[in-house]
Structure formats: C-alpha cells, structure tokens
Amino acid sequence: MKRDETIADLAPLAARPDGAGSSRRALPPPDAIAALAREIESGLAACAPLSLGEHPIEAYLASFAELPAGSQYHAIPPAARATCRAIEAAGGAEAVEAYHRLVLLHLIMGVIARGPSAPMHLTPEALALLDVYLARVVADVAKPRKGFFRHGNDQFAKDFAVCRGRLLPCGVEVLDPLGGIPRRLVFKGRQGADHLRQAVTMARMAWRLGGTKAVWGLHFDRRQIQNFTAKGYADLYLRVADLLEANPEIHGISSGSWWHDPRVLEISPELSFIGTIPENGGAFLIRVGEDDRTTSDALRFAPQRTALHRLGKYRPCFYMLAWARRDVIAWAEAYRAGSVQRRIPVA
Structure with a gap:
C-alpha cells in the first residue's frame, strides 16, 4: 500500500x-x-x-x-x-x-x-x-x-x-480514573482560622463523598476548544453522571485549576460556565495555593488578568473542586428534567 x-x-x-x-x-x-x-x-x-x-x-x-x-x-x-x-x-x-x-x-x-x-x-x-x-x-x-x-x-x-x-475521553475534558483527592490539601492554602475552616470543609467533603479515594479526576484537552462552552461542559457532566451510575463504587469526581478560583469569576465572568454546573450542584471548593505554573496558565492569552497581576490586584491561585457522585447524578436528573439546585460550600 x-x-x-x-x-x-x-x-x-x-x-x-x-x-x-x-x-x-x-x-x-x-x-x-x-x-x-x-x-x-x-x-x-x-x-x-x-x-x-x-x-x-x-x-x-x-x-x-x-x-x-x-x-x-x-x-x-x-x-x-x-x-x-x-x-x-x-x-x-x-x-x-x-x-x-x-x-x-x-x-x-x-x-x-x-x-x-x-x-x-x-x-x-x-x-x-x-x-x-x-x-x-x-x-x-x-x-x-x-x-x-x-x-x-x-x-x-x-x-x-x-x-x-x-485516561478516558469525555468531550471537553478527559476522565482520569486514578484522579483522587490528596488528603494533604487540608494542610495547604490557608493559615490560622482559615486553615481551620478549610479543615472543616475537607471533613464535610470527605463525608459527602464517602472518602477521598475512588474519585475520578478531570483534565482539560485543549484540542476540544470547540466544546469549551456551557453546552460542552453540560454534555461532559451528563456523560460523567452516566458513567458514575454504571460504576457505583466511585465516590465522585474532582477537578483542579486556576479557573475554579472565585476571584476569576469577578475578573473574567465569561469563564463562569466552567464551574457553574458543579458549583450550583453541590460541589466543594478547596484552595490549594499559588505556584509558577498556575500563574503562567492563568495569565496566558489574558491581557486583563495579566494587567491586574502586574498591578498586584490579582494573584492566580489553584483550587480543587470535588463533586460527590450522588450530587452529580442528582444534578443530571434535575438538568434533564429542566431544573437545578444551587449550593456551593467554599473554604
């Protein structure tokens, strides 16, 4: 040939x-x-x-x-x-x-x-x-x-x-069966009273998920930029909900990124579609911290965030989002029925 x-x-x-x-x-x-x-x-x-x-x-x-x-x-x-x-x-x-x-x-x-x-x-x-x-x-x-x-x-x-x-392709993001949620997150990101509040949120999250292991992770695939939309993420989470239904031993899903930082929603509201579904569907949000890679990713192709960073008004921060299986499945059922619940505990 x-x-x-x-x-x-x-x-x-x-x-x-x-x-x-x-x-x-x-x-x-x-x-x-x-x-x-x-x-x-x-x-x-x-x-x-x-x-x-x-x-x-x-x-x-x-x-x-x-x-x-x-x-x-x-x-x-x-x-x-x-x-x-x-x-x-x-x-x-x-x-x-x-x-x-x-x-x-x-x-x-x-x-x-x-x-x-x-x-x-x-x-x-x-x-x-x-x-x-x-x-x-x-x-x-x-x-x-x-x-x-x-x-x-x-x-x-x-x-x-x-x-x-x-990994498993699921649309705009790929699913990582070995994702998990590191327990060390409870010791990162905050100090003093904030650290205590984060520890409480971690405990509530672990209880809601049923443990921090047997949790799938999600990773954005830049080649799926055409699906980087509200509909693309709705489709993603519907597929994940169906997979969770088929795998009852899995406790939930997680996603880590600078774009889960609540500050980003103030600066770049056009990105709100990324976290809207899990955040309104009962997901937990944990502050992890700052690092050079997070800063680089958050400022790439982003003149407004870059300008605010240079002025000292924005410091990119990595956040971990965790969503319990029962809440993912409940969201999918509500979404397909035309209604959703709104709640998000943030540390």
Whole structure:
C-alpha cells in the first residue's frame, strides 16, 4: 500500500470529533492500521535499524504498567526514558517519534482485538467517544507533525494515556480514573482560622463523598476548544453522571485549576460556565495555593488578568473542586428534567 493510499483510508476517520452517533465502525479496519504500522516500521528500520529488536514495544509498555499507584497520567518511568535516549542516540529525534507512533498503533490494535482496557464499566456513549478519539489518533499518526510524538508534549501524553486505558475521553475534558483527592490539601492554602475552616470543609467533603479515594479526576484537552462552552461542559457532566451510575463504587469526581478560583469569576465572568454546573450542584471548593505554573496558565492569552497581576490586584491561585457522585447524578436528573439546585460550600 502506498503512503497516499494509507492516508486516504485513514484521514476521514476523525470527521466526528464530538463522537455523536459514532459506533465501533468509527475505528479503521485492522488491515489499514497494520499497513500503516509496516510503513512506519520500515522508516524506523532505515534510520535506527536495531530499535525494535533491542527495545520491544511490549517491554516499553510494561515499564508504564509498573509505575507506582497514583502516578500522574503523564509520568514516565526511568526504563522508558532510557529507551527513548537509546533510540534517539541511534536514529535521532525522528526515530523516537516513529517508535512512539508504532506504540500508539500497537495499543489501538489491542483495543480493536480485545476491547478497551479502562478500569471501569463504559457506557455506550463513552465507547463511541473512545472509538472516535482512537480514530483521530490513527489519522494523526498517518500525517505526523514534527515534534508531536514525544514525551513532554501534553497532547501526546493524553493520546498515549487514552490508548493504554489510563485516561478516558469525555468531550471537553478527559476522565482520569486514578484522579483522587490528596488528603494533604487540608494542610495547604490557608493559615490560622482559615486553615481551620478549610479543615472543616475537607471533613464535610470527605463525608459527602464517602472518602477521598475512588474519585475520578478531570483534565482539560485543549484540542476540544470547540466544546469549551456551557453546552460542552453540560454534555461532559451528563456523560460523567452516566458513567458514575454504571460504576457505583466511585465516590465522585474532582477537578483542579486556576479557573475554579472565585476571584476569576469577578475578573473574567465569561469563564463562569466552567464551574457553574458543579458549583450550583453541590460541589466543594478547596484552595490549594499559588505556584509558577498556575500563574503562567492563568495569565496566558489574558491581557486583563495579566494587567491586574502586574498591578498586584490579582494573584492566580489553584483550587480543587470535588463533586460527590450522588450530587452529580442528582444534578443530571434535575438538568434533564429542566431544573437545578444551587449550593456551593467554599473554604
């Protein structure tokens, strides 16, 4: 199969980024993926002949399976870093990217053959979204962007994590089954009386959730910017509610970001749609603190927040939002019925 034919076969597969109405047929035929893999493998053999022989894909993936419990989705084990260094030494950065493209295809072929490996029961809509996401990954592999398929690029990290079942696409954000809520939050963010109030809120939150473990996390995917709207977040939370119904052992969901800071709602009310649903649906909000990354993210592409920060009138702060399963499900039922409750305890 010629390269142009491979791309022609695969390019249409990402035509429905929202996953609406998709099915297993959204995924490419295994023969097309196998042909693309052979093409990439041939190129890798030309620039780094021993890469696959000395660094089998199965062994590379096994190193990620051995990461400590609770590791972030973008964590890279030492063995995987060593593999990348060895391949780059043999064939340059292009060889590392070719290797990672093969890794993604290997994982997707596994999904087609054995089904998703996500540690949860998936709803039909979640399966449809996953299929469309994987189809888009295959299309991206067929038309690679230089510098994309490398560790350190968060978009590649998300794709890699979704392909190996570490994350689940849910629309504007991806769901992290190992998210959780760190107990150390009770000791962060406040002092004195404020610290005591935060400890009380943490205790109330833990009681409402039924514990701080078995809580899913959410992470924004910048490629879903077209769904970065009130409707996009309503759709997200409806899908999450359905997943919680299908997984009764999960206590709730969490989300951490500078945009959950109540101060942001005063400065940038146009972003209020992000937290409106959980905040009006019984979510808890915990102040975590300030750091350089939070400041950078909050000020990027934001002239008004940047100006206020320079004047000392705004200090970006990271907040953790936690929403109990019963409240998420109750919100979804009320939303579908046309009414919602309004309440938010803030520390």
